[in-house]
Structure formats: structure tokens, C-alpha cells
Amino acid sequence: MTDIKKTRNPGVIRLREKGKIAVRGKVLAGVMTAPQMAAVSRIAKEFGDGTVGMTARLNVELPGIDRRDAGEVAERLREAGIEPGSTGATLRSVVACKGTVCRHGCYDTQGLARAIEERYGGCDLPRKLKISVAGCPNNCTRVQLNDIGIAGRRYPLFADECEGCGACEKVCREGAVRVVGGKVLFSGETCIGCGDCVAVCPQGAVGVASEGLRLFLGGRSGRVLRVGTEADGLVAEEEILDTITKLLDYFRENALLGERLGEMMERVGVEEVFSAAGMRPRR
Known part of the structure; x- marks a missing residue:
């Protein structure tokens, strides 16, 4: 711990x-x-x-x-x-978007930020570490540019009750959903998991195929820019605090004094850091 x-x-x-x-x-x-x-x-x-x-x-x-x-x-x-607080070589304040109340939010972003703060807020570390929480792919909190970035995802499941009204097609900015001849054509490769089609369906015919949290590790901005490495798959919301515990423990035990998370990952290996948290990087 x-x-x-x-x-x-x-x-x-x-x-x-x-x-x-x-x-x-x-x-x-x-x-x-x-x-x-x-x-x-x-x-x-x-x-x-x-x-x-x-x-x-x-x-x-x-x-x-x-x-x-x-x-x-x-x-x-x-x-x-x-x-x-939120100064020095500590866990800095967790930034959260308004996903808790925003119509695009896929989970309780503010609740997660508070939970992280209550457990670890201000804890001493080898160097400052920043966590950012976004509720959806709109990514208002720039999760890829934080040491640990967390973003919500919700992928749709189209049921037979669909009447082909086209509401899902209109709301999908990626073009992952099209209605042709009253039938929905869905592209899983194009879908980015915003979940807007789930929320907008007037018939409740769009369910949830999968949902969870997408993680990015090792990002930073400022004088040195590093885009965080994306994790493979999704982490369940109820498991995210345990995942953060593993990452913070590994950082405390393995980072050199003054070394950011991304720098440590480059030194010890990206796979090693992901493995310590029970994950693997996305290929």
C-alpha cells in the first residue's frame, strides 16, 4: 500500500x-x-x-x-x-471533467477524482505525478498528457427492437453507425466508444456491449512533451483504484529521485510497468 x-x-x-x-x-x-x-x-x-x-x-x-x-x-x-497543497514531489490534484453531470459522461468522473484524492492525495513520491480523468472520448482533460490518464468508454449493442429512426446515425460524428433500408449498419472499427448512440435512442434499443476505463501511462506536457502509452483493453470502474495503487507503489519503489513516470518507463521498460499493474500496452 x-x-x-x-x-x-x-x-x-x-x-x-x-x-x-x-x-x-x-x-x-x-x-x-x-x-x-x-x-x-x-x-x-x-x-x-x-x-x-x-x-x-x-x-x-x-x-x-x-x-x-x-x-x-x-x-x-x-x-x-x-x-x-498540490505542490512539490507529490501526487498533484486529480483533474476531472464534468462527466458526472455532462450528457456525454460515461461514468462518475468527479466521484473517481475524489476517491483518488481521499486515498492518496498529496502523498510523497520521487517526483510529482499527475492524474487526469475524462468522462468520454471528447477528452476535455487531455488524459494522454498526464502521468496517469483515465478516460471513459461505452460501446453499443444494437437490439432487434431498433425501428431504424436514424437518431443514432445523426449523433455519431465518426460515421460508425448508418441506417440503410431501416436497418442499422455498425462498424466496430470506426466506433470510438462515446456512448452517445446509447443515450439518444428513443426506443431504448441500443444497449451496452462493453464499457469501462481506458488508461494512458507516462504522459506529460510542459518543457518536455510525452504522449501517454495506451493500455490494451478496458479497466472496470470498480477496479481502477486497485490499479492506481499498483502503479503508485511501483513508481515509489522503482523511480529514481526526480524521475517522472514516463522517464522511468523508458528506463525500465514499458512492458514492465504495465505488467506491474496487471496490464499490457496496446499494440
């Missing part, structure tokens, strides 16, 4: 102006309540420059804070239910 030791002074970021810092607060799954937003606003006015920034990983940053007030600001954020 991965050690969940937390980094000292999490969330404190040096700024250009001497003696001034920003404090970053982790917003679980990118969702804040109205009272939390009000509390962040009050803290920013009292201790900072009165502004609040939103980060690329859906967190909040309060700039212009005197370094001596860092501890008090952190405590005030905790009182509002917002943990300071």
Missing part, C-alpha cells in the same frame, strides 16, 4: 515580490460550494491582494500573501474544507 506521508508546508508558492507568496488550495474534482467560494474570497481580501486565481488543475491560488501569514491562511482554508 502506498505511503500517504504528506509534504511539509504544502501549497506555499514563492512569488516575484520578495517576502510575498501565494497559497494554493486543493479543490476536489474542481467543485466548490458557494460557502467555500465566499470563504476563499474573505481570506483573499484579508491576507492577500484581493484576487483569486484558478489553476490549470482546477485549484485556487491566493497571491500577495505575506510569508509570515502562510500558516494562518492555510488553517483558514482548512476550516473552509479546502486543503492547501
Whole structure:
């Protein structure tokens, strides 16, 4: 089981102006309540420059804070239910799209992000590690450019009850579904597993042939760009936390200090890392 030791002074970021810092607060799954937003606003006015920034990983940053007030600001954020962090060589905040409520979402993305955070959020690692969660192939959270990327997939099964209305054909942007002579012609090779045809069918004649989570490992962006390696097959939603446990454990035990997941994969072998998590790369 991965050690969940937390980094000292999490969330404190040096700024250009001497003696001034920003404090970053982790917003679980990118969702804040109205009272939390009000509390962040009050803290920013009292201790900072009165502004609040939103980060690329859906967190909040309060700039212009005197370094001596860092501890008090952190405590005030905790009182509002917002943990300071997502800095240093740790598991950074899990980014989730709005798949939980989005009409395209194939699973509870925000719930998964919270579950990962509750189990591993902020745990110390050889170097920072980023996880991104997308609900469908629209990939709003760019899962291939994170150390661990998770994307939902849902593949259709067309039943005999289909009346050939053409609703599925209209919604399929890949052209995987066509209606010819009142009959559905489906191309499994063209289908990308968005599941839109399942949701749109007015007769409920499109069922689910298979669904699950597609994983990508070793991606990163920034100064060095690496597209994550795709796993073969799908991981069941109820098994994903165990898979992440295996990956984090292997990373902690085998990565060199300062080495990102993708760099470790290139050093020890892609097959080796996938095997440690009970998977294999897609060919």
C-alpha cells in the first residue's frame, strides 16, 4: 500500500515580490460550494491582494500573501474544507471533467477524482505525478498528457427492437453507425466508444456491449512533451483504484529521485510497468 506521508508546508508558492507568496488550495474534482467560494474570497481580501486565481488543475491560488501569514491562511482554508497543497514531489490534484453531470459522461468522473484524492492525495513520491480523468472520448482533460490518464468508454449493442429512426446515425460524428433500408449498419472499427448512440435512442434499443476505463501511462506536457502509452483493453470502474495503487507503489519503489513516470518507463521498460499493474500496452 502506498505511503500517504504528506509534504511539509504544502501549497506555499514563492512569488516575484520578495517576502510575498501565494497559497494554493486543493479543490476536489474542481467543485466548490458557494460557502467555500465566499470563504476563499474573505481570506483573499484579508491576507492577500484581493484576487483569486484558478489553476490549470482546477485549484485556487491566493497571491500577495505575506510569508509570515502562510500558516494562518492555510488553517483558514482548512476550516473552509479546502486543503492547501498540490505542490512539490507529490501526487498533484486529480483533474476531472464534468462527466458526472455532462450528457456525454460515461461514468462518475468527479466521484473517481475524489476517491483518488481521499486515498492518496498529496502523498510523497520521487517526483510529482499527475492524474487526469475524462468522462468520454471528447477528452476535455487531455488524459494522454498526464502521468496517469483515465478516460471513459461505452460501446453499443444494437437490439432487434431498433425501428431504424436514424437518431443514432445523426449523433455519431465518426460515421460508425448508418441506417440503410431501416436497418442499422455498425462498424466496430470506426466506433470510438462515446456512448452517445446509447443515450439518444428513443426506443431504448441500443444497449451496452462493453464499457469501462481506458488508461494512458507516462504522459506529460510542459518543457518536455510525452504522449501517454495506451493500455490494451478496458479497466472496470470498480477496479481502477486497485490499479492506481499498483502503479503508485511501483513508481515509489522503482523511480529514481526526480524521475517522472514516463522517464522511468523508458528506463525500465514499458512492458514492465504495465505488467506491474496487471496490464499490457496496446499494440
